[in-house]
Amino acid sequence: MCSANLPAPGPRVRRLGRAALVCGACAIVFYIVLEVFLRVPAFNGATQIRPASGVGPVLGLFFGAPGILGCALGNLVSDAHYESAPIVLLVYFAVQLAYNAMPRLAWRRLFPEDERPVLSSPSRIMAFMLLSLADAALVTLLLIPLEFDAMQALNIHAVRLLNNFLSLMYVGTPLLLALGHLGSRRTSATLAQRVSLIMLAFAVVASLSVLAAFVAPQMRSMMAEDHFAEAVAIVYIALAAITVCCFTAASALLYLVQGKLAQPIDLLAQDARSFAERFEVQGPRAAAEGGMDIALPDERPLPEIQELRDASNAMRRDLGRSVLASEEAVRERERVSAELDVATTIQLASLPRAFADLGGVHAASIDAFMCPAREVGGDFYDCFPLPGDRLCLLVADVSDKGMPAALFMMRAMAEIRECIRGSVSLGKAFTYANAHLCQQNDSMLFVTAFACVLDAVTGELEYVNAGHMRPWRFCGLFEDGWQEVPAGLPLGAMDWFDFESRRAALVPGEGMLLYTDGVTEARNASGELFGDDRLASLVRGVTADMAAPADAAANAPAGAVLIDAATDDAPAAAAGAEGAPASADAPAARVCRAVRDGVERFAAGAEQADDITACSFVWLPGARTVVAEPCDEECPRLQAAARAAAGSCSAGVISAASAQAIDLVVEELFINIVRHAFPDGNPVPVRARFAFDEARGALHIVLADAGVPFDPTEPPAPRVSGDGADLEPGGLGILLVRSKTEALWYRREGGFNVVHALMSVEL
Structure with missing residues (x-):
């Protein structure tokens, strides 16, 4: 039958098997130790030295019934070699059982809590010594009726008593300690156990030292005279007396050490090991109130x-x-x-977010963002309308960070906005705001700011700087670059400072980037700054296609009225739901997104040290750019581009009269440049830009040439002769232009003559 089908043995069977195994092992060990000494002639006969007498009771004490029975069986096998009478063998077997069992029975009565006997305290050491003496006396009394052998030096019963006692102390004690160590090998010994072991070792060493010092000389002389039995008797008696004295002294000393030192330290260690678990259960309040303090049983412990x-x-x-x-x-x-x-x-x-609404009203693309370094920041931006179709944009940076800066930021934002709304110029507004912020400024905070006011009709820009970063100007007719502005002092620093505003003129499609120093001073993991150059290169890459010439639209046939869809960048396309931010495709949004993403990529996860804020705007973002040679053949292309710009409105159709007026104005302005701008015969391409302001129904026409300085709006209107001759440049032609336009401006900028005409368009 297959063994796999046999039932597994039950717990009782396994226990009996382990007990039998222990019993057999104890029998073998006891038999070997006993027989080894029986084979030595000097240890037999008159001396009767039996070290095995210390093995049986210890194995019985430690293993219980299996150890008791095993050692008795080992002794029985050994006795069978020398005795053949069954009755005698049974009597000796019974005596050996009693000898092995007595310590086990007494120890269980004295220390019922001990699963395994361990010599870990003075009481246990003294108990083991007394049990050893009592057990030796017991077996001696049991054997008195059975043995009457004569000894040369000492009565056999006295020899047996001393032999058994000393064997238990000097063989049984180390054996019991070794078994205890093996039984508890997975747990570390306590300080009391280690001290007990030291005391036992001290007692053994002291006993042997005294024996060697005082008894050994007598033994040498007696051994020389062939008095071995007398020497053994003296050793037995002396060692027994010394053992009792040394072990008693060691137990007394151990009692003092354990009570005053080892036990308190063990209690402290045990309490410390369980403290974490109790702390988890009882909570920190119990510990704080002393509910988890340790108390020692000794009312007067050692000072340490x-x-x-x-x-x-x-x-x-x-x-x-x-x-x-x-x-x-x-x-x-x-x-x-x-x-x-x-x-x-x-x-x-x-902070404003309805950029689409503001942009739609003021013909501008606007976007802004703020990334505070902490939960709240000191940077801010603002964007709000002003009377007269004007739009104010502002970026500022408070000198501190966190909550103080945020509180001062709210105050500064309100002060600056109210002063701008109530002042005739930005310079006056900043002067008033500075005086107000200096008052009750005990924290000595200040704010740098840059503000500009855009005239949505003419593109005129008024700006003022209070110690802030210079803005970046892009998508103009000329090269992009930094807008040079006087620095000024920060607001809130000195109340006596007067600010002055400056003016500039934007062309359709041109914009500015306002930002705080958190952009250019952002650092990467290597500590490198983002810097002005990276910012300039980043914005150039984003705005390069915004200012690209719209030649495809300009190639339409002359005289045609174009119905052209508005570009994605036009305000009509950028306008969204009520209160919605600017479209992600709007020029200003593209610039702000590029700045934010560029700084984030550069920092590459490095900790943000300062608030990062930027605001961008583009006036008339749907502008069309045309670059033309100064010759008559290019005029139709410019006229077509102008009509295409006007036709990009939501209605999609302009009247024939408006188309003719556009052609006339473009022709007069462009032919005037062709005829009079380059008298030296070295013409340079003309730059033209056209944009339609749908909110006002007006078309912007801007022409820029690098010719000789000449202001066509300066000469007075000529007297018209009978043949209608135009007697001088800018005469009759400019008169016709004025009659078809709402406004006409001229400025000299960057070596260019810039003429800007504004005309109404009928749809």
């Missing part, structure tokens, strides 16, 4: 132990208070974090 206990209790209380404080700090941080979240929401809500 008392100091250790007091330090441990103080540590527990401090730990409890620390955890309570930490929990309170966590709750406070969570509360502050929640308040900061609300503050962040309030701060971000105070």
Whole structure:
């Protein structure tokens, strides 16, 4: 039958098997030890030295019934070699059983809590010594009726008593310690156990030292005279007396050491091991209030132990208070974090976001963003309308970070906005705002700011700088670059400073990037700054296609009225839902997104050290650019581009009269450049830009040439002769242009003559 089908043995069978195995092992060990000494002639006969007498009771004490029976069986097998009478063998077997069992029975009565006997305390050491003496006396009494052998030096019963006692002390004690160590090998010994072991070793060494010092000389002389039995008797008696004295002294000393030192330290160690679990259950408040202090049973411990206990209790209380404080700090941080979240929401809500609405009204593409370095920041931007079709844009940076900067930012934003709305110029507005911010500024904070006001009709730009970064100007008719502005002082620094504003003129499709120093001073992991050059290169790459010539639209047939869809960049396309931000495809949004993404890529996860803010705007972003040679043949192309710009409105159709007026104005302005701008015969291409302001139904026509300086708007209107001759440049032709346009401006900029005409268009 297959063995796999046999039932597994039950727990009782396994226990019996282990007991039988232990019994057999004890029998073999006892038999070997006993037989080894029986084979030595000097240890038999008159001396009767039996070290095996210390093995049986110890194995019985440690293993219980299997050890008791096993050692008795080993002794029985050994006796069978020398005795043939069954009755005698059974009697000796019974005596050996009693000898092996007596320590086990007495120890279980004295120390019922011990699963395994361990010599870990003075009481246990003394108990083992007394049990050894009692067990030796017991077996001696049991054997008195059975043995009457004569000894040369000492009665056989006295020899047996001393032999058994000394064997138990000097063979049984190390054996019991070894078995105890093997039984508890997975757990570390306590200090009390280690001290007990030291005391036992001390007693053994002391006993052997005394024996060697005082008895050994007599033994040498007696051995020389062939008195071996007398020498053994003297050793037995002396060693027994010394053993009792040394072990008693070691137990007394151990009692003092254990009670005053080992036991308190073990209690402290045990309490420390369980402290974490109890702390988890009872909580930090119990520890802080002393509910987890350790108490020693000794009312008068050693000063060192008392100091250790007091330090441990103080540590527990401090730990409890620390955890309570930490929990309170966590709750406070969570509360502050929640308040900061609300503050962040309030701060971000105070910044304008309805860029599409403002852009649609003021014919501009606008976008802005702020990335605070902390929950709240000190940077801010603002964008709000002003009377007279004007739009104000502002970027500012408070000198601090975090909550103080955020609070000062809210104050500065309100002050600057109100002063701009109530002043006739930006310079006056900044002067008033500076005086107000200097008042009650105990924190000595200040704010750098750049503000500009765009005239949405003419493109005129008024700006003022209060110690801020210079803006980047892009998509003009000429080269992009930094807008040079006087620095000025920060607002809130000195109340006596007067600010002056400057003016510039934008062409359709031109814009500006305003930003704070958090952009150019952003750092990567290597500590390298983002810098002005990277910013300039980044914006150039984004805006290069915005200013590209629209030659495809300009190639339409002359005299045609174009119905052209508005570009993605036109304000009509950028306008979204009420209160919505600017379209992601709008020029300003593309610039801001490029700046934000570029700085983020450069930082590559490095910690943000400062707030990052930028604001970008483009006036008339749907402008069309044409570059033409100064010759008559290019005029139809310019006229077609102008009509295409006007036809990009949402209606898609312009009247024939408006188309004719556009052709006339473009022709007169362009032919005037062809005829009079290059008297030296070295013409340079003319740059033209056309844009339609749908909100006002007006077309912007801008022509720029690098010819000789000449202002066609300066000469007075000529007297018209009978043949209608135009007597001088800018005469009759300019008169016709004036009659067809709402406004006409001229300026000399960057070596170019720039003529800007504004005319109404009928749809």
